[in-house]
Amino acid sequence: MKMLIETLKSSPVIKRGDYHYFVHPISDGIPLVDPHILREVATCIIEVCDFEDVDKIVTAEAMGIPLATTLSLYTDIPYVIMRKRRYNLKGEIPVYQETGYSKGNLYLNGIKKGDKVLIVDDVISTGGTMVAMIKALEKAGAEIKGIVCVIERGKGREEVKEKTGYDVKTLVKVDVVDGKVVIL
Ligand SMILES: O=P(O)(O)OC[C@H]1O[C@H](OP(=O)(O)OP(=O)(O)O)[C@H](O)[C@@H]1O
Numbered sequence: 001m002k003m004l005i006e007t008l009k010s011s012p013v014i015k016r017g018d019y020h021y022f023v024h025p026i027s028d029g030i031p032l033v034d035p036h037i038l039r040e041v042a043t044c045i046i047e048v049c050d051f052e053d054v055d056k057i058v059t060a061e062a063m064g065i066p067l068a069t070t071l072s073l074y075t076d077i078p079y080v081i082m083r084k085r086r087y088n089l090k091g092e093i094p095v096y097q098e099t100g101y102s103k104g105n106l107y108l109n110g111i112k113k114g115d116k117v118l119i120v121d122d123v124i125s126t127g128g129t130m131v132a133m134i135k136a137l138e139k140a141g142a143e144i145k146g147i148v149c150v151i152e153r154g155k156g157r158e159e160v161k162e163k164t165g166y167d168v169k170t171l172v173k174v175d176v177v178d179g180k181v182v183i184l
């Protein structure tokens, strides 16, 4: 996790309302995504998660997409993206998503009852997005085999456990202190 940790330490921090938001290639796709870091992160996810019994990888738009794509290429498991816009396809499941700086809906398509899924996302912070994804997948009747987020900050992991009972694996935990990213 050398590259992930080193690059996190030098991430710029911006304000989104009252939220101190770090900007990093894995969580934002800027300033530039080095394929080495994507490979480092995907390899680490494959080491810590069991993909043996997984039919589908599920992620959320937007920054889960490069992760899900990379994992799909490594594992040959297809993926589906929970989109921020409605398609009105048959069986589409809408769910309300709230983060530390935004509110909106996510829409789940492409998952059927009994699907064994692994959820992947770039960041867990308040846990709002993850709780929303879990609710939608439960409504669809999916079996959640694992959940992984690359970067953890705040109390999101604990919130998800409390609200849904699921454990979220994370690769690195950070905090933002005095406008800087600190590795915990
Ligand atoms: O734990 P939370 O407080 O919910 O924060 C985590 C979510 O925030 C970001 O998504 P965002 O909705 O900002 O979309 P993006 O991927 O387009 O940046 C990130 O990709 C996670 O999905």
Ligand code: HPA
Pocket: 020, 021, 022, 023, 024, 027, 028, 099, 100, 123, 124, 125
């Ligand atoms: O601080 C952050 N940076 C990038 N993505 C995020 N998603 C939630 N919080 C953050």
